[in-house]
Amino acid sequence: MKLEIRTLDNSYSEQATDLILNIQQKEFNVPITIHDQPDLAQIESFYIEAGGNFWGAFINGELAGTIALVKFNEKEGAIRKMFVKKEFRGKDLNIAQLLxxxxxxxxxxxxxxxxxxxxxxxxxxxxxxxxxxxxxxxxKENLPASFPLMNADNVFYHLKINENR
Known part of the structure; x- marks a missing residue:
């Protein structure tokens, strides 16, 4: 089994959308649609050109997981689109951790x-x-003012990068 992680661009929009919507809607019944996530059709302009990035984990060429970074000001970013297909989750492949x-x-x-x-x-x-x-x-009220909120989210986390690892 070959695991490869690479930056995604707009050419992966459809694959990323399929993976993410399946997990959101079918697996977890989160009331969210593609219309709530226009960023998935604009990976390059929404994530990469703004100073962030969008990565995909591929197993034998199949998109198995995603993670994205929205840079919303000079020193702060938001994690978005952290999803791993059910059959690829867990410690064996450790995809989420690697991403x-x-x-x-x-x-x-x-x-x-x-x-x-x-x-x-x-x-x-x-x-x-x-x-x-x-x-x-x-x-939620302690998030930075410019944090890009998603309507469905109701739990929020923070990591100060230099203190860890």
């Missing part, structure tokens, strides 16, 4: 010191994953 580590090292290179994310309280495994990786829960 997160690539994103954090990208932040270090780019001088991003604070990382934030929003998730949904029903995603218990995701929440445990972030907490294991030193993210601390914060209240």
């Amino acid at each position: 997160l580590e690539i994103l954090i090292s990208f932040c270090r290179e780019k001088g991003i010191e604070n990382l934030y994310l929003g998730t949904v309280n029903i995603l218990k495994a995701a929440i445990r994953f972030y907490e294991r990786n030193q993210f601390h829960e914060i209240q």
Whole structure:
């Protein structure tokens, strides 16, 4: 089994959208549609040109997981689109961990010191994953004013990058 992680551009929009919507809608019944996520059709302009990035993990050429970084000001970024297909989850392949580590090292290179994310309280495994990786829960009102909120999110986390690892 060959695992490869690479930056995604607009040519991967359809694959990324399929993976993410399947997990959101079918697996977890999160009430979110493609219309709530126009960024998926504009990976390059929304993520990369703004100073962030969008990565995909491929197993034998199949998109198995994604993670994205929205840089929303000079020293701060938000994690978005952190999804791994059910059959590729877990410690064996460690895809989520590898994706997160690539994103954090990208932040270090780019001088991003604070990382934030929003998730949904029903995603218990995701929440445990972030907490294991030193993210601390914060209240919505303590997010930076320019944090790009998603309507479905109701739990928020922060990581101060230089304090960890």
